[in-house]
Amino acid sequence: MTLGTNRRTGENLKLTSWRSYQDPSTGNYTAGLAPLTFPELTFPELLIWKNNVPVWRSGPWNGQVFIGLPDVDSLLFLDGFNLINDKQGTFSMSFANDSFMYHFNLDPDGVIYQRDWSTSLRDWRIGAMFPSTYCDAYGICGPNGSCSSREDPPCECVKGFVPRNSTEWNARNWSNGCVRKGQLRCERQSNGGGKGDVFVRLQKMKVPVNAVQSDANEQDCPKQCKDNCSCTAYAFDRGIGCMLWSGNLVDMQSSLRTGIDLYIRLPHSELKTHSNRAVIIIAPVLGVAFLAAVCVLLACRKFKKRPDTSAELMFKRMEALTSGNETASNQVKLKELPLFEFQVLATATDSFSLRNKLGQGGFGPVYKGKLSEGQEVAVKRLSQASGQGLEELMNEVVVISKLQHRNLVKLLGCCIEGEERLLVYEYMPNKSLDAYLFDPLKQKILDWKTRFNIMEGICRGLLYLHRDSRLKIIHRDLKVSNILLDDNLNPKISDFGLARVFRANEDEANTRRVVGTYGYMSPEYAMEGLISEKSDVFSLGVIFLEILSGRKNSHKEENNLNLLAYAWKLWNEGEAASLADPTIFDKSFEKEITRCVQIGLLCAQEAANDRPNVSTVIWMLTTENTNLQEPKQRALIARRGSCDQGSLSTNDLSLTAVTGR
Numbered sequence: 001m002t003l004g005t006n007r008r009t010g011e012n013l014k015l016t017s018w019r020s021y022q023d024p025s026t027g028n029y030t031a032g033l034a035p036l037t038f039p040e041l042t043f044p045e046l047l048i049w050k051n052n053v054p055v056w057r058s059g060p061w062n063g064q065v066f067i068g069l070p071d072v073d074s075l076l077f078l079d080g081f082n083l084i085n086d087k088q089g090t091f092s093m094s095f096a097n098d099s100f101m102y103h104f105n106l107d108p109d110g111v112i113y114q115r116d117w118s119t120s121l122r123d124w125r126i127g128a129m130f131p132s133t134y135c136d137a138y139g140i141c142g143p144n145g146s147c148s149s150r151e152d153p154p155c156e157c158v159k160g161f162v163p164r165n166s167t168e169w170n171a172r173n174w175s176n177g178c179v180r181k182g183q184l185r186c187e188r189q190s191n192g193g194g195k196g197d198v199f200v201r202l203q204k205m206k207v208p209v210n211a212v213q214s215d216a217n218e219q220d221c222p223k224q225c226k227d228n229c230s231c232t233a234y235a236f237d238r239g240i241g242c243m244l245w246s247g248n249l250v251d252m253q254s255s256l257r258t259g260i261d262l263y264i265r266l267p268h269s270e271l272k273t274h275s276n277r278a279v280i281i282i283a284p285v286l287g288v289a290f291l292a293a294v295c296v297l298l299a300c301r302k303f304k305k306r307p308d309t310s311a312e313l314m315f316k317r318m319e320a321l322t323s324g325n326e327t328a329s330n331q332v333k334l335k336e337l338p339l340f341e342f343q344v345l346a347t348a349t350d351s352f353s354l355r356n357k358l359g360q361g362g363f364g365p366v367y368k369g370k371l372s373e374g375q376e377v378a379v380k381r382l383s384q385a386s387g388q389g390l391e392e393l394m395n396e397v398v399v400i401s402k403l404q405h406r407n408l409v410k411l412l413g414c415c416i417e418g419e420e421r422l423l424v425y426e427y428m429p430n431k432s433l434d435a436y437l438f439d440p441l442k443q444k445i446l447d448w449k450t451r452f453n454i455m456e457g458i459c460r461g462l463l464y465l466h467r468d469s470r471l472k473i474i475h476r477d478l479k480v481s482n483i484l485l486d487d488n489l490n491p492k493i494s495d496f497g498l499a500r501v502f503r504a505n506e507d508e509a510n511t512r513r514v515v516g517t518y519g520y521m522s523p524e525y526a527m528e529g530l531i532s533e534k535s536d537v538f539s540l541g542v543i544f545l546e547i548l549s550g551r552k553n554s555h556k557e558e559n560n561l562n563l564l565a566y567a568w569k570l571w572n573e574g575e576a577a578s579l580a581d582p583t584i585f586d587k588s589f590e591k592e593i594t595r596c597v598q599i600g601l602l603c604a605q606e607a608a609n610d611r612p613n614v615s616t617v618i619w620m621l622t623t624e625n626t627n628l629q630e631p632k633q634r635a636l637i638a639r640r641g642s643c644d645q646g647s648l649s650t651n652d653l654s655l656t657a658v659t660g661r
Helices: 075-079 166-170 186-190 223-226 268-272 286-303 309-321 342-348 390-400 433-437 450-468 524-530 533-549 563-570 587-603 614-622
Strands: 002-005 015-018 026-033 045-050 055-060 081-085 090-095 102-107 112-118 123-131 146-147 155-157 160-164 176-179 199-204 212-215 233-239 241-247 260-266 357-361 364-370 376-379 411-415 418-426 483-485 492-493 508-511 531-532
Touching: 015 102, 015 357, 026 102, 075 268, 081 492, 155 160, 160 364, 199 223, 199 268, 212 433, 223 233, 260 268, 286 450, 342 364, 342 376, 342 411, 390 411, 433 533, 450 483, 450 492, 450 533, 450 587, 450 614, 524 531, 524 533, 531 533, 533 563, 533 587, 563 587, 587 614
Parallel strands: 002 026
Antiparallel strands: 002 090, 015 026, 026 045, 045 055, 081 090, 102 112, 112 123, 146 155, 160 176, 199 260, 212 241, 233 241, 233 260, 357 364, 364 376, 376 418, 411 418, 483 492, 508 531
């Protein structure tokens, strides 16, 4: 695909939408690389215009990604692509894997869809779409405003600025943006008087529009901006170089995986005010426990509920467990998490009646509830007999409250009153995957295409936990009963009570007490207590084999073999496709099924180093024209009598002073 304006011929190559889905005449939207007149680009940016007015912007291309795209979850960006400059002003998009078929279109509503062809599903799949969130709208928060799709309200003035019109701003009309609270001191500093301006760092930002590129290196870039009184911000990216801005800063987003650090100029007086962003000088370090406690107090005020002593105890213990060993750069602002009154949840579940019971987990029963405003929820009531107490509840709250991904279940709130411990989640009407997979009638609903989508969706969610959230999160209890299904049978990973949060420089950890479900635990974890990404990958391999076969790993096959051993036997005999559930087996799918069995066995290999990481698993699932490695020795774990599906321990806790992004 080639886009851009050819400087020699003046030809502008771009996508143009239809007028409507039924009318193929020229529509209102166009998409392409910004012409040199808007803005004055020295690096390409992809834009969508409506009647020549920009409505979406990708951010600048740095040689690897567009700085400013939201968390992209697609083959296009997994496999990689490049923009090739023909030196005439046009750029061609070149893909790393030319065996794939890609399709791009701009629909009548002004949305770009990137689709890739799946030969296993025999259909086009949506890999990415832009714009995809509210914050993607061009300049949605006005000048000097920043948008975060993870916050409500999404718009905020950047540090040192206040709303131009507070009445409009509070009414969620952000178009007029923000203005400076104090005047810059740059001129006074150049004349030798007063304290000079400072620069504040905004992290993981989609940089503003209208950047001017400088030839300054990384060390000289800050000085070049500092010495120029008209320079209001700077950023440096190794793929682009030094970028400088003057005037208002327009079209910014925060907390983007592809974002970079943006430094904005502020008067020195702003250093005296509180900020939760890192400043060039050392900023006050805020503990996650303190932030969480503030959120609870706000929630209590919102619901007009007196603070409960148990809730106070919860956050005192959280503060003790998470006492400050994290820097300000690792802090994450928790969303306000509502505290529900126990009576509200009792009413919603009809006093936890049996007819509303959805299932029984290792830590207690789960009930369907309906709140007074009509919202359906799932309520997990922790059983005192389970041994899961405040620590595990805190772990789940801290880990999941800030995770946002379509393949992770959403936590709506919690309740701590007296001895009661309850968690409130979004309701999944199709319950858990095991309810379908191991039911002779329901498993027929899970055809091959649906099962493949479920496997891929689990991988997408797990990739977010391992790599795409702020820090690595190891689930530690990944199994089919912890995979919930929404209306469309899309998978959502749930139950984070045993999750372990790793710091950025950690690859593995060790625990003396092993927790989880036997049959899904990797050998090194079950026998040595070693935890890493590859622990979850092992569980993923077992889940793959269960999805493919429709049988539990504990189920005894011929010669008293469990599912993993049986799959290995069939693989060695060249009969891997025989593992498939008869309800999905079809000769036309035999090659794809065999490949997925192979991927499952690769994930469940004995040695952790032999197992692929999750991004590689996704690549193997979605790339069909490449040969995979032969699986090595399968995992051999000594059996423990009848405890195959039991929890080895319920008293272990892994909690750090950080949260998911």
